[in-house]
Amino acid sequence: MIKIGIVGGTGYTGVELLRILATHPQAQLTAITSRKEDGLPVADMYPSLRGRVDVAFSSPEKAKLHECDVVFFATPHGVAMSQAPELVAAGVKVIDLAPDFRLQDVAQFEKWYGMPHTCTDLLKEAVYGLPELNREAIKTARVIGNPGCYPTTMQLGFAPLLKAGIVDAANLIADCKSGVSGAGRKLDVGYLFAEASDSFKAYGVSGHRHLPETVEQLQHLTKDKVGLIFTPHLVPMIRGMHSTLYARLTKEISNADLQALFEDAYKDEPFVDVMPFGAHPETRSTRGSNMLRIALHRPADCNMLVVLVVQDNLVKGSSGQAVQCMNLMFGLDESTGLMHVPVMP
Amino acid sequence: MIKIGIVGGTGYTGVELLRILATHPQAQLTAITSRKEDGLPVADMYPSLRGRVDVAFSSPEKAKLHECDVVFFATPHGVAMSQAPELVAAGVKVIDLAPDFRLQDVAQFEKWYGMPHTCTDLLKEAVYGLPELNREAIKTARVIGNPGCYPTTMQLGFAPLLKAGIVDAANLIADCKSGVSGAGRKLDVGYLFAEASDSFKAYGVSGHRHLPETVEQLQHLTKDKVGLIFTPHLVPMIRGMHSTLYARLTKEISNADLQALFEDAYKDEPFVDVMPFGAHPETRSTRGSNMLRIALHRPADCNMLVVLVVQDNLVKGSSGQAVQCMNLMFGLDESTGLMHVPVMP
Amino acid sequence: MIKIGIVGGTGYTGVELLRILATHPQAQLTAITSRKEDGLPVADMYPSLRGRVDVAFSSPEKAKLHECDVVFFATPHGVAMSQAPELVAAGVKVIDLAPDFRLQDVAQFEKWYGMPHTCTDLLKEAVYGLPELNREAIKTARVIGNPGCYPTTMQLGFAPLLKAGIVDAANLIADCKSGVSGAGRKLDVGYLFAEASDSFKAYGVSGHRHLPETVEQLQHLTKDKVGLIFTPHLVPMIRGMHSTLYARLTKEISNADLQALFEDAYKDEPFVDVMPFGAHPETRSTRGSNMLRIALHRPADCNMLVVLVVQDNLVKGSSGQAVQCMNLMFGLDESTGLMHVPVMP
Amino acid sequence: MIKIGIVGGTGYTGVELLRILATHPQAQLTAITSRKEDGLPVADMYPSLRGRVDVAFSSPEKAKLHECDVVFFATPHGVAMSQAPELVAAGVKVIDLAPDFRLQDVAQFEKWYGMPHTCTDLLKEAVYGLPELNREAIKTARVIGNPGCYPTTMQLGFAPLLKAGIVDAANLIADCKSGVSGAGRKLDVGYLFAEASDSFKAYGVSGHRHLPETVEQLQHLTKDKVGLIFTPHLVPMIRGMHSTLYARLTKEISNADLQALFEDAYKDEPFVDVMPFGAHPETRSTRGSNMLRIALHRPADCNMLVVLVVQDNLVKGSSGQAVQCMNLMFGLDESTGLMHVPVMP
CATH class of the missing domain: 3.40.50.720 (NAD(P)-binding Rossmann-like Domain)
Structure with a gap:
C-alpha cells in the first residue's frame, strides 16, 4: 500500500x-x-x-x-x-x-x-506530469508538476500535429471552455450560481496563466516557433472542459491520414480516445472519469483543421492525472483505480 | 460470472x-x-x-x-x-x-x-425488490419487481415510523422532487432543456402511478390504515431525488429516541445513511452512487416530524437497486460492484 | 415624477x-x-x-x-x-x-x-406591504414593511381558505422551493455554482425567519389559532419560487366551490392569476414579471387541499411588490411600470 | 395601429x-x-x-x-x-x-x-433585415429575410474591420456558442434537459446553414475574398449567444484606434453597445432585450484581434430584430416597443 x-x-x-x-x-x-x-x-x-x-x-x-x-x-x-x-x-x-x-x-x-x-x-x-508525452520521466521523478486543465487538452490536441510538422505552429488558436468547478471552491461573486448559471462569457482573454505552461511544453515538440492564442470561457456546468483547437495545415494531407496520425499517436493510451473523424464529443461523455476524447474536423475546401478535445477538468484535467502519475511513479499499472465509467446522463 | x-x-x-x-x-x-x-x-x-x-x-x-x-x-x-x-x-x-x-x-x-x-x-x-425491507424474499425470488424511484424514498423514510406505530398512518404527506432523468429519455416537449431548465413545477398532483405501489407496501408495515398524499415535482437537475416527508407523531417521543429509531433500523444497511438529527442532505451527495441518505427534523414546539430523504434516482432509485437485488439473488455480497463514491461536485 | x-x-x-x-x-x-x-x-x-x-x-x-x-x-x-x-x-x-x-x-x-x-x-x-390583503392601509402609509418572498406565496395561497374558515388553521404545511437568487448576492460557499447547481436540498427546516412574519399575518385572517410547518428548499434555478401548500378541509365543499372561492377573492387583482383547477403552474411562467399564479388540487378521495403558488421571487416576491406599494402610496394606477410580460423560455 | x-x-x-x-x-x-x-x-x-x-x-x-x-x-x-x-x-x-x-x-x-x-x-x-448594415433598404422593403442568430453576431462583429480593410478577410474564424433555445422547440433527443444540461459540445463543425448567409453578406463589405471558419457550439443555457471572433490584422493599428473604429461605427445604434476595450461581456447582460454587446481584445504581442459579441438569440438574434425591421418599415421610431431592460440575474 x-x-x-x-x-x-x-x-x-x-x-x-x-x-x-x-x-x-x-x-x-x-x-x-x-x-x-x-x-x-x-x-x-x-x-x-x-x-x-x-x-x-x-x-x-x-x-x-x-x-x-x-x-x-x-x-x-x-x-x-x-x-x-x-x-x-x-x-x-x-x-x-x-x-x-x-x-x-x-x-x-x-x-x-x-x-x-x-x-x-x-x-x-521536476517533471511535467503529462503521461502521454512524458511517461518515462514521470516513472523516475521525485517531483511532479501536474499539468493545468486547459494545458492538458491543448497539448494532447496539438501534439500529433506539431510532432508531424504539418501545421503552422506560429498561429495556433485554442478557444477553450470550462465548467465552473475549474475556478475552484473560491468565494468570488462571479462564481455564484445566480451569476454563472444560464449565462456564458469569456475571461482572461488578454492573458491567462495557463498560456506560458502550454507554450513551453508545445515548444518541446517542434523546432518551429510556437505562437498560441488562448481564449478561455466559462460554461454554466459543474465539470467538463471543451477545447476547440484551430491549426492551419501547411502540407497536403488527406483526412484519412490526419485521422491515422492521431489514432497512431494514442493507440496505446488508456485515457485518450480518438473518436471517428467528424464526431462531436460532449463533455459529459467524460464526467467523473479520467478519459479525454478527441475528434477531428476539416471544414469544407479549406486547409484549417479543427480539433475538438473534451475531458473532465477535475479528473484528467487534475486529480485523475495526478493519480495516473502516482501509478507510474510507484510501478503500478497506469490505470489502477482510474477505471471509472463516465456518469451519463 | x-x-x-x-x-x-x-x-x-x-x-x-x-x-x-x-x-x-x-x-x-x-x-x-x-x-x-x-x-x-x-x-x-x-x-x-x-x-x-x-x-x-x-x-x-x-x-x-x-x-x-x-x-x-x-x-x-x-x-x-x-x-x-x-x-x-x-x-x-x-x-x-x-x-x-x-x-x-x-x-x-x-x-x-x-x-x-x-x-x-x-x-x-414476484418479490418487491426493496432489499432493506424484503431481503430474505429477494434472495430466493425468480421474479423481482424493482421499486420505483419515488417509492424507494417514501418507504425507507416512513418505514421505521410505521413499524414503531408512532405516527398517524392515515395522514402521511410526501412532497417529492425529482431530477429530469426520472422521466426517462422520452421525447416530450416538457422535458426539453429550454422548457425544464431554470424552472420548477409540480406534476401529477391529482394522481401519480407511484402512489398505489407505495401505499400497498407501506400497508404491510402497520395495522393502521395508510393514507398518503404524494406530490411529485420536477427539479431542473439531471439526477437526484429529494423527498420531504411529513408524519404527525401520535406518541410522546424525544428527538434522540427518534434518531435512535432510525439509526437502529438501518445500522447494518450498506446503502442507507442516517445523518445527524437536523442535517440537510443534498441530492448531489449521492450522485452516481447507490447511497440513500436520511435526516430527521422536528420544527419547534410541534408534533410534526419531517423526514428528508435523498438518493440518485437512477441508482438507488432504479438500476443500482436492481443490481443490489441481483447480488442477493446470486449469493454475492450485496454491495458487489456498487461501491461508487458519489461524484461531487 | x-x-x-x-x-x-x-x-x-x-x-x-x-x-x-x-x-x-x-x-x-x-x-x-x-x-x-x-x-x-x-x-x-x-x-x-x-x-x-x-x-x-x-x-x-x-x-x-x-x-x-x-x-x-x-x-x-x-x-x-x-x-x-x-x-x-x-x-x-x-x-x-x-x-x-x-x-x-x-x-x-x-x-x-x-x-x-x-x-x-x-x-x-408601519404597514405590511401586501396590497392584495392590505391595500387601503398601504395607500396612506409612511413606512412600508415589504413582505418576504416566501410569505407572499404562503399568504396569498392560504388567505381565501382562512377567511372562509374552511380549513384546519392549526395544521397548515407549506413546502416551499426557491431559486438561488433568493439568498441574495451573498458570498457563501453553498451558493457557488459548483455547489448549488444540479442538486436540491432543504434548508432551515428547523426554523426560518420568514415563519413568524407569515404566522403573524395569517393570524389576522382567522379567529382560529394558526399553526404552520414551513419547509424551505433551494432549487438550482436563478429566479422563481414554488410553494406547495397543504390544508385540511374542515367543511364539505366541492372543487368547483373551492375554485370559485379563489377566483372571487382575486378577481380584481392585476397580479394574481388563479389558473384552472388542477393546473400545474411553472415558475418560469412568471419570470421577470410581477405576476403570481395559483392552482388548486384535491388528491382523490381526500379532504386535503393542495394549493400551488408560483412567483418570481425578485419581482412579486420583492422589488416588484415594493413598486406596487409605491404606486399605491403615490396615487398611481397600481400596475404602472409593472406590466412586463414574463420571459419565456 | x-x-x-x-x-x-x-x-x-x-x-x-x-x-x-x-x-x-x-x-x-x-x-x-x-x-x-x-x-x-x-x-x-x-x-x-x-x-x-x-x-x-x-x-x-x-x-x-x-x-x-x-x-x-x-x-x-x-x-x-x-x-x-x-x-x-x-x-x-x-x-x-x-x-x-x-x-x-x-x-x-x-x-x-x-x-x-x-x-x-x-x-x-427581398431585403436582408439587419438594420445596422441595411437600414435604408429595410424602410422600403416589401419582403424581409430576417437574419439568423449566429449571422447577426458575426456580421456586426466583423463589419467595421472589413469595411476598414484592416484584416485578413480570407481567414476569419468565428467560434460561436448558443443557448439551447436556438434549436427551437423541436423534439430531438439531444435537446432534452437530461442530455443538454451540465454538458458542452460543438455541432455542425463540418458545415452549418448559417455559414453561406454570413459569407454572402460579409462579402458585400469588402473587395477581398471572404473566407470564414464557423464553429457552432451548444451551451447549457436557455437563451444567449456568444461569438468569439478571430481576425488577423493586416495593418499597424493601435488598440485605441480599433476601439474608436467600433465606437464610431455604432455610435448612433440603439441596439449595439460597444463596451470598453478588454471587457468580457456576458450573455445574461442581454437576456430578454434587443441589445447586442461587443468588446475587443488584443492578446499580447500579436496581430490577432479577438472580438467578443453577445446577444439574446431570441431577441436581437430573431424576434426582436424582426420587430426592429417592422418599426423601420412602418416609419416608427426604430426602438418602439423594444426597450426591455435585460433581466439580470
Missing part, C-alpha cells in the same frame, strides 16, 4: 483526489492537512464521502507528511515549493496539482504568479 | 445498468436488445461507454436471452410481463425495472397503467 | 428595483447609495443596465435622500430602522425590502434577527 | 414575437396561425401570456392574413416562400424569420436547405 498525504484537501481537486483514492486498491490515505479545519472529519465537509473516507483534517504540524510515500499538494500556488524540499529530502515523492513545478522558465512563473520562485533547485529536476 | 441480458437498454435505466455492470466483477453482459437499434454498438449511442462496453444492440430474436442467468427489463410497462413467463420457465431470473411486477393488486395495476395484467401467475410469486 | 432614492443597491433586490424603475414612467431615480462603491456607475457593476441607468453609487453622506419622495431600503436587516426616522421626519416615505418593519411582535423580531429593534415607534404605524 | 399576423406561432420565435408585441404600443395582433392548434388560446399553450395575449391559434384558412399590414413567418424553411407572393400581391408586408429570403444565391439555398426555391422573383427584391 502506498501511504498518501494530501496538503490542502478542502478544495475541489482535494475532494476529487479523495474520491479517486477511496477506491484505489493500493492507496492508503494517511493524512490530509488543513490548518483551518484541524480535527474536522473530511466527511463532515463533504457528505458524499460519509462512510467512505474516515480521516479528519489535521494541522500541518500533526500530519507527519514525511512518513508518507507520496504527498499531493492541492493548494494555491506557492505552497508546494515551500514544503517540497523537506519532503523530498525525507524520501517522499511530491505531486503538485498547482503550478509551482510546471514552468521551467522561472521568469515566466514570476511574471504570471506574482511571486518569486523559492525552490529552483527542485524545479530543475 | 453471471450471464446477463438486458431488454430495452436504450433508455436511462438501461445505460445506467451498463455503467454499473461494466465494473461489476461478477457480471458478464451477454445480450442487450433493441429492435430499432439492432446491430448498433452500444457505445455508438452512448459514447461514455466507448472502450468499456463492447456489445451491440441486437433484435430480441437474436439475443438468446434464455441462455442468460438473469435478464433485466429496462422497458416501458407491459413488456416484462409478456416475456417473463418463457424466461422463468427456462430457468432465467427476471428483474423488471418497470411496474409489471410491483403491484400485487391487479385492479390497481390495470387502473393506473391502462392495460390488463397478462401474467398474474408470476405476479403472485 | 416621483423622486426616488435607493439605499444599498448592490444586491439583487436593488438591481431589480433599478430594472423596474428604468422603464417606470413616473419614476426619477435620484440617488442610490453604497458606501463601498461610492462613485462607481451602477452600469459598471451591472452591465445589463448600460445605457439605461445613468446614476452612480454615492456614499450615504452625499446622497441627499431627504430630498427624495420615497426611499427604498434594499439592505440587510437593521439598516432601515436606523435611517427611517430621520427620513420620515423629513416627509420622505420609506419602503423597506428587509424585515425591519414587517413584524409587529418585537420579541419575535429580536429572537429571529438577533438584534434589538431600535425604532418601535415607527414600527407601530 | 399596425395589424399583425403571425404564421406558425407555436415555436420559440413565435412566442417571443408575442411577448414583444404584447407591449408594443402600435401593434395589434390580428391573427396567429397553427393548423394543428386551431382554436386553442395562445395563453393555454404559453401560460406566461395569460391575461396578456387574448388571441387563439387559428387555421390558415380562417386567419385572413391578407387583411394584415404585416405578416411574420415564424416557421420552418419553405413556408414563407410558398405564401409570400399572395400576401405581397395583397399589399401585405412580409417578414420571414426563417431562411427563405436571406440568401440571394439560390444555388446555395438549395444546397443547404435541400429544396428548390419556389419564389425567386420575390427573393430578388
Whole structure:
C-alpha cells in the first residue's frame, strides 16, 4: 500500500483526489492537512464521502507528511515549493496539482504568479506530469508538476500535429471552455450560481496563466516557433472542459491520414480516445472519469483543421492525472483505480 | 460470472445498468436488445461507454436471452410481463425495472397503467425488490419487481415510523422532487432543456402511478390504515431525488429516541445513511452512487416530524437497486460492484 | 415624477428595483447609495443596465435622500430602522425590502434577527406591504414593511381558505422551493455554482425567519389559532419560487366551490392569476414579471387541499411588490411600470 | 395601429414575437396561425401570456392574413416562400424569420436547405433585415429575410474591420456558442434537459446553414475574398449567444484606434453597445432585450484581434430584430416597443 498525504484537501481537486483514492486498491490515505479545519472529519465537509473516507483534517504540524510515500499538494500556488524540499529530502515523492513545478522558465512563473520562485533547485529536476508525452520521466521523478486543465487538452490536441510538422505552429488558436468547478471552491461573486448559471462569457482573454505552461511544453515538440492564442470561457456546468483547437495545415494531407496520425499517436493510451473523424464529443461523455476524447474536423475546401478535445477538468484535467502519475511513479499499472465509467446522463 | 441480458437498454435505466455492470466483477453482459437499434454498438449511442462496453444492440430474436442467468427489463410497462413467463420457465431470473411486477393488486395495476395484467401467475410469486425491507424474499425470488424511484424514498423514510406505530398512518404527506432523468429519455416537449431548465413545477398532483405501489407496501408495515398524499415535482437537475416527508407523531417521543429509531433500523444497511438529527442532505451527495441518505427534523414546539430523504434516482432509485437485488439473488455480497463514491461536485 | 432614492443597491433586490424603475414612467431615480462603491456607475457593476441607468453609487453622506419622495431600503436587516426616522421626519416615505418593519411582535423580531429593534415607534404605524390583503392601509402609509418572498406565496395561497374558515388553521404545511437568487448576492460557499447547481436540498427546516412574519399575518385572517410547518428548499434555478401548500378541509365543499372561492377573492387583482383547477403552474411562467399564479388540487378521495403558488421571487416576491406599494402610496394606477410580460423560455 | 399576423406561432420565435408585441404600443395582433392548434388560446399553450395575449391559434384558412399590414413567418424553411407572393400581391408586408429570403444565391439555398426555391422573383427584391448594415433598404422593403442568430453576431462583429480593410478577410474564424433555445422547440433527443444540461459540445463543425448567409453578406463589405471558419457550439443555457471572433490584422493599428473604429461605427445604434476595450461581456447582460454587446481584445504581442459579441438569440438574434425591421418599415421610431431592460440575474 502506498501511504498518501494530501496538503490542502478542502478544495475541489482535494475532494476529487479523495474520491479517486477511496477506491484505489493500493492507496492508503494517511493524512490530509488543513490548518483551518484541524480535527474536522473530511466527511463532515463533504457528505458524499460519509462512510467512505474516515480521516479528519489535521494541522500541518500533526500530519507527519514525511512518513508518507507520496504527498499531493492541492493548494494555491506557492505552497508546494515551500514544503517540497523537506519532503523530498525525507524520501517522499511530491505531486503538485498547482503550478509551482510546471514552468521551467522561472521568469515566466514570476511574471504570471506574482511571486518569486523559492525552490529552483527542485524545479530543475521536476517533471511535467503529462503521461502521454512524458511517461518515462514521470516513472523516475521525485517531483511532479501536474499539468493545468486547459494545458492538458491543448497539448494532447496539438501534439500529433506539431510532432508531424504539418501545421503552422506560429498561429495556433485554442478557444477553450470550462465548467465552473475549474475556478475552484473560491468565494468570488462571479462564481455564484445566480451569476454563472444560464449565462456564458469569456475571461482572461488578454492573458491567462495557463498560456506560458502550454507554450513551453508545445515548444518541446517542434523546432518551429510556437505562437498560441488562448481564449478561455466559462460554461454554466459543474465539470467538463471543451477545447476547440484551430491549426492551419501547411502540407497536403488527406483526412484519412490526419485521422491515422492521431489514432497512431494514442493507440496505446488508456485515457485518450480518438473518436471517428467528424464526431462531436460532449463533455459529459467524460464526467467523473479520467478519459479525454478527441475528434477531428476539416471544414469544407479549406486547409484549417479543427480539433475538438473534451475531458473532465477535475479528473484528467487534475486529480485523475495526478493519480495516473502516482501509478507510474510507484510501478503500478497506469490505470489502477482510474477505471471509472463516465456518469451519463 | 453471471450471464446477463438486458431488454430495452436504450433508455436511462438501461445505460445506467451498463455503467454499473461494466465494473461489476461478477457480471458478464451477454445480450442487450433493441429492435430499432439492432446491430448498433452500444457505445455508438452512448459514447461514455466507448472502450468499456463492447456489445451491440441486437433484435430480441437474436439475443438468446434464455441462455442468460438473469435478464433485466429496462422497458416501458407491459413488456416484462409478456416475456417473463418463457424466461422463468427456462430457468432465467427476471428483474423488471418497470411496474409489471410491483403491484400485487391487479385492479390497481390495470387502473393506473391502462392495460390488463397478462401474467398474474408470476405476479403472485414476484418479490418487491426493496432489499432493506424484503431481503430474505429477494434472495430466493425468480421474479423481482424493482421499486420505483419515488417509492424507494417514501418507504425507507416512513418505514421505521410505521413499524414503531408512532405516527398517524392515515395522514402521511410526501412532497417529492425529482431530477429530469426520472422521466426517462422520452421525447416530450416538457422535458426539453429550454422548457425544464431554470424552472420548477409540480406534476401529477391529482394522481401519480407511484402512489398505489407505495401505499400497498407501506400497508404491510402497520395495522393502521395508510393514507398518503404524494406530490411529485420536477427539479431542473439531471439526477437526484429529494423527498420531504411529513408524519404527525401520535406518541410522546424525544428527538434522540427518534434518531435512535432510525439509526437502529438501518445500522447494518450498506446503502442507507442516517445523518445527524437536523442535517440537510443534498441530492448531489449521492450522485452516481447507490447511497440513500436520511435526516430527521422536528420544527419547534410541534408534533410534526419531517423526514428528508435523498438518493440518485437512477441508482438507488432504479438500476443500482436492481443490481443490489441481483447480488442477493446470486449469493454475492450485496454491495458487489456498487461501491461508487458519489461524484461531487 | 416621483423622486426616488435607493439605499444599498448592490444586491439583487436593488438591481431589480433599478430594472423596474428604468422603464417606470413616473419614476426619477435620484440617488442610490453604497458606501463601498461610492462613485462607481451602477452600469459598471451591472452591465445589463448600460445605457439605461445613468446614476452612480454615492456614499450615504452625499446622497441627499431627504430630498427624495420615497426611499427604498434594499439592505440587510437593521439598516432601515436606523435611517427611517430621520427620513420620515423629513416627509420622505420609506419602503423597506428587509424585515425591519414587517413584524409587529418585537420579541419575535429580536429572537429571529438577533438584534434589538431600535425604532418601535415607527414600527407601530408601519404597514405590511401586501396590497392584495392590505391595500387601503398601504395607500396612506409612511413606512412600508415589504413582505418576504416566501410569505407572499404562503399568504396569498392560504388567505381565501382562512377567511372562509374552511380549513384546519392549526395544521397548515407549506413546502416551499426557491431559486438561488433568493439568498441574495451573498458570498457563501453553498451558493457557488459548483455547489448549488444540479442538486436540491432543504434548508432551515428547523426554523426560518420568514415563519413568524407569515404566522403573524395569517393570524389576522382567522379567529382560529394558526399553526404552520414551513419547509424551505433551494432549487438550482436563478429566479422563481414554488410553494406547495397543504390544508385540511374542515367543511364539505366541492372543487368547483373551492375554485370559485379563489377566483372571487382575486378577481380584481392585476397580479394574481388563479389558473384552472388542477393546473400545474411553472415558475418560469412568471419570470421577470410581477405576476403570481395559483392552482388548486384535491388528491382523490381526500379532504386535503393542495394549493400551488408560483412567483418570481425578485419581482412579486420583492422589488416588484415594493413598486406596487409605491404606486399605491403615490396615487398611481397600481400596475404602472409593472406590466412586463414574463420571459419565456 | 399596425395589424399583425403571425404564421406558425407555436415555436420559440413565435412566442417571443408575442411577448414583444404584447407591449408594443402600435401593434395589434390580428391573427396567429397553427393548423394543428386551431382554436386553442395562445395563453393555454404559453401560460406566461395569460391575461396578456387574448388571441387563439387559428387555421390558415380562417386567419385572413391578407387583411394584415404585416405578416411574420415564424416557421420552418419553405413556408414563407410558398405564401409570400399572395400576401405581397395583397399589399401585405412580409417578414420571414426563417431562411427563405436571406440568401440571394439560390444555388446555395438549395444546397443547404435541400429544396428548390419556389419564389425567386420575390427573393430578388427581398431585403436582408439587419438594420445596422441595411437600414435604408429595410424602410422600403416589401419582403424581409430576417437574419439568423449566429449571422447577426458575426456580421456586426466583423463589419467595421472589413469595411476598414484592416484584416485578413480570407481567414476569419468565428467560434460561436448558443443557448439551447436556438434549436427551437423541436423534439430531438439531444435537446432534452437530461442530455443538454451540465454538458458542452460543438455541432455542425463540418458545415452549418448559417455559414453561406454570413459569407454572402460579409462579402458585400469588402473587395477581398471572404473566407470564414464557423464553429457552432451548444451551451447549457436557455437563451444567449456568444461569438468569439478571430481576425488577423493586416495593418499597424493601435488598440485605441480599433476601439474608436467600433465606437464610431455604432455610435448612433440603439441596439449595439460597444463596451470598453478588454471587457468580457456576458450573455445574461442581454437576456430578454434587443441589445447586442461587443468588446475587443488584443492578446499580447500579436496581430490577432479577438472580438467578443453577445446577444439574446431570441431577441436581437430573431424576434426582436424582426420587430426592429417592422418599426423601420412602418416609419416608427426604430426602438418602439423594444426597450426591455435585460433581466439580470
